[in-house]
Amino acid sequence: MRASFVFGEVATGLRRNVTMTVAMILTTAISLGLLGSGLLVVRTIDRMQQDYYQRVETVVYLSADLSANDTGCTSSTCSALRGQLESTPGVQSVIFESRQAAFARFQRIFQGQPELLQLARPEALPASLRVQLSDPARFPSIAKAFTGKPGVDRVTDQGEYLRQLFRALNGLRNATFVIALIQALAALLLISNTIQLSAFTRRTEVGVMRLTGASRWYTQLPFLLEAVVAGVVGAVLAVVGLVVGKVAFVDRVLAGVFEAAIVPRLGYGDIFSVAPILLLVGAAVAALTGYLTLRLYVRT
Amino acid sequence: MIRLHHVSKSYRTSTRPALDDVTVDVEKGEFAFLIGPSGSGKSTFLRLLLREEVPTAGDVYVAEWNVGKLPQRRIPQLRQRVGCVFQDFRLLPNKTVTENVAFALEVIGKPRRTIRKVVPEVLELVGLEGKSDRMPNELSGGEQQRVAIARAFVNRPLVLLADEPTGNLDPDISQEIMVLLERINRTGTTVLMATHDHAIVDSMRRRVVELNLGQVVRDEARGVYGVGR
Numbered sequence: 084m085r086a087s088f089v090f091g092e093v094a095t096g097l098r099r100n101v102t103m104t105v106a107m108i109l110t111t112a113i114s115l116g117l118l119g120s121g122l123l124v125v126r127t128i129d130r131m132q133q134d135y136y137q138r139v140e141t142v143v144y145l146s147a148d149l150s151a152n153d154t155g156c157t158s159s160t161c162s163a164l165r166g167q168l169e170s171t172p173g174v175q176s177v178i179f180e181s182r183q184a185a186f187a188r189f190q191r192i193f194q195g196q197p198e199l200l201q202l203a204r205p206e207a208l209p210a211s212l213r214v215q216l217s218d219p220a221r222f223p224s225i226a227k228a229f230t231g232k233p234g235v236d237r238v239t240d241q242g243e244y245l246r247q248l249f250r251a252l253n254g255l256r257n258a259t260f261v262i263a264l265i266q267a268l269a270a271l272l273l274i275s276n277t278i279q280l281s282a283f284t285r286r287t288e289v290g291v292m293r294l295t296g297a298s299r300w301y302t303q304l305p306f307l308l309e310a311v312v313a314g315v316v317g318a319v320l321a322v323v324g325l326v327v328g329k330v331a332f333v334d335r336v337l338a339g340v341f342e343a344a345i346v347p348r349l350g351y352g353d354i355f356s357v358a359p360i361l362l363l364v365g366a367a368v369a370a371l372t373g374y375l376t377l378r379l380y381v382r383t
Numbered sequence: 384m385i386r387l388h389h390v391s392k393s394y395r396t397s398t399r400p401a402l403d404d405v406t407v408d409v410e411k412g413e414f415a416f417l418i419g420p421s422g423s424g425k426s427t428f429l430r431l432l433l434r435e436e437v438p439t440a441g442d443v444y445v446a447e448w449n450v451g452k453l454p455q456r457r458i459p460q461l462r463q464r465v466g467c468v469f470q471d472f473r474l475l476p477n478k479t480v481t482e483n484v485a486f487a488l489e490v491i492g493k494p495r496r497t498i499r500k501v502v503p504e505v506l507e508l509v510g511l512e513g514k515s516d517r518m519p520n521e522l523s524g525g526e527q528q529r530v531a532i533a534r535a536f537v538n539r540p541l542v543l544l545a546d547e548p549t550g551n552l553d554p555d556i557s558q559e560i561m562v563l564l565e566r567i568n569r570t571g572t573t574v575l576m577a578t579h580d581h582a583i584v585d586s587m588r589r590r591v592v593e594l595n596l597g598q599v600v601r602d603e604a605r606g607v608y609g610v611g612r
């Protein structure tokens with residue numbers, strides 16, 4: 084196979100159908116750009132989830148008796164509780180906070196409000212076992228298992244409102260994916276159409292090739308490569324679009340949100356880690372679409 | 384070289400078979416006309432030889448190939464050894480004469496060195512050496528058909544099939560094309576030509592195979608187009 088010949092054919096084909104080529108590349112770019120945005124949203128949500136859940140604790144407050152007498156979780160009741168918690172699946176870490184430590188933290192938090200500090204005494208604060216869960220969804224079963232155990236006052240969770248937030252965000256993530264998928268389908272059909280058109284505009288060439296005994300690959304490789312070029316160029320444009328979108332839109336509109344660390348900042352690293360995926364998806368989907376189109380619609 | 388053995392071909396969309404129990408032998412190096420009224424099956428005959436169609440019954444042989452039973456991936460090998468030209472030339476409008484002829488070799492992966500050597504040779508054979516850089520739309524019909532013949536012949540096929548190659552040309556030009564086809568035939572290439580052209584068939588006095596409604600009704604060694612026409 085002579086590469087120069089095949090590439091010459093690809094270039095001619097792309098040039099001859101310049102408007103179609105541009106349309107195919109742009110649609111591919113838009114679809115891949117959306118796919119990329121979808122992936123970035125997914126990443127952001129995942130990272131937010133990690134961030135937030137890392138900050139959220141399940142707290143097992145200990146009884147007044149333990150709070151008063153156990154300063155290092157050395158009593159058999161406390162250490163048994165801690166042991167049970169640590170061996171519960173889904174528990175990442177358990178930290179004991181004594182009444183004194185709780186009071187110190189209270190003082191730190193409210194250091195700006197001396198009147199509050201004056202009212203407070205350590206005796207008012209319970210000691211606690213602060214539990215970090217690897218999977219926040221496990222909270223209900225832990226609450227059920229530990230509420231009412233000897234030495235336990237009550238079990239609380241700061242995560243309930245977050246769970247609701249993320250249920251909503253996950254819905255958003257899924258919707259983004261669905262849109263990206265629908266867009267991908269649109270790009271796919273357009274590529275298929277363009278190849279059919281390209282095969283039609285070059286039917287004389289293809290006819291001559293067939294009758295002179297060119298192999299199937301020789302006849303069809305130019306079409307396949309045209310599709311792949313469109314996929315790859317589309318992906319590159321999509322990445323450029325994502326960068327532009329980040330600089331011109333995301334960074335400006337969400338500046339405050341990033342500042343407050345409510346949403347993790349979107350970095351160039353994120354975009355460039357999505358880029359290879361887009362390139363691969365673009366090239367592979369284009370090639371596959373091209374191959375199937377040729378099989379189904381173009382005679383050999 | 385070409386052998387049809389009790390070959391029938393029915394197209395799915397038509398009720399009458401396009402070819403009906405046809406048995407014909409064409410020897411290596413022969414020149415034969417395939418004649419008959421419109422719709423008698425001449426083009427179908429040629430398309431079977433190129434494996435553009437498969438026979439409904441019977442066997443088609445070209446050289447050592449059983450064409451109807453050739454596996455897909457070996458079809459290119461057959462077509463590389465069987466050249467063909469048509470009434471409508473089928474040149475690539477955006478390539479020069481040289482490029483059109485070279486195209487046939489490029490697409491079967493011939494080395495560039497070979498192409499540079501044999502393309503001018505074949506253009507000289509068809510009498511177009513002075514017009515190698517013209518585009519097809521700068522050539523007369525007869526010249527365009529010469530390019531098509533050069534392209535079909537440049538890879539030195541065993542067989543040259545021609546489907547009404549003079550159908551679009553006036554009588555004088557047609558005669559020139561026949562001279563060219565004879566020249567090609569003299570190199571040892573078997574030539575099979577489907578035609579309606581009485582004058583040509585009568586003047587050449589070559590073998591004539593006449594089809595009517597898909598059946599062979601006449602096969603003469605040195606025939607004319609037909610009595611009483």
Ligand SMILES: Nc1ncnc2c1ncn2[C@@H]1O[C@H](COP(=O)(O)OP(=O)(O)OP(=O)(O)O)[C@@H](O)[C@H]1O
Pocket residue numbers: 394395396397400401419420421422423424425426427428
């Ligand atoms: N692709 C096809 N599908 C269905 N029927 C076909 C097809 N090609 C040819 N036929 C039919 O087969 C018969 C023979 O056609 P063919 O083209 O072989 O005739 P022909 O002798 O070449 O005619 P002409 O001199 O007009 O070129 C005709 O009745 C035609 O209608």
Ligand SMILES: [Mg+2]
Pocket residue numbers: 425426427546
């Ligand atoms: Mg015909």
